[in-house]
Amino acid sequence: MFLRGNNIIHLTPELSGGTGWYANSSRDIRDAEQGILNILWALDMIATEPIYTQRHCDVYDAGNVVWKSSDDGLFIREAKFGQEVEAQGTYGKLINPYTGDLISELKAERKGTVIPSGQEWPTIGNTSVGILGDVTQVIDRERPI
Numbered sequence: 001m002f003l004r005g006n007n008i009i010h011l012t013p014e015l016s017g018g019t020g021w022y023a024n025s026s027r028d029i030r031d032a033e034q035g036i037l038n039i040l041w042a043l044d045m046i047a048t049e050p051i052y053t054q055r056h057c058d059v060y061d062a063g064n065v066v067w068k069s070s071d072d073g074l075f076i077r078e079a080k081f082g083q084e085v086e087a088q089g090t091y092g093k094l095i096n097p098y099t100g101d102l103i104s105e106l107k108a109e110r111k112g113t114v115i116p117s118g119q120e121w122p123t124i125g126n127t128s129v130g131i132l133g134d135v136t137q138v139i140d141r142e143r144p145i
Contacts, residue, residue: 060133
């Protein structure tokens, strides 16, 4: 109530990474902070000019979902961010967390590029474990929209 009543905006970034969160460095934290400031600038809430770590931004059609079966286990993503995975190529694997035995390899239904996703986490039930995308547009951040 205090925040809303005093026109204070509260933003919570989703930094993902599964159980790899502990490995995030001060650079990752700085990038998240700069991302929030860039959003505030885009919403006309602050005057500070945005800072980008790269000039171009890829826009993905992210409709290529990788699913796992109803078997429970520890999901481990093997494909790296930005890597292209072929149709029926291995995206990750599901292992028994107690024995390390392979339960199943998780395959991409169709070809696509790995976009940000968690690295590893325990899974329960039939759920998605990743999304592949296709670059549909490259935006030059230094050109007006």
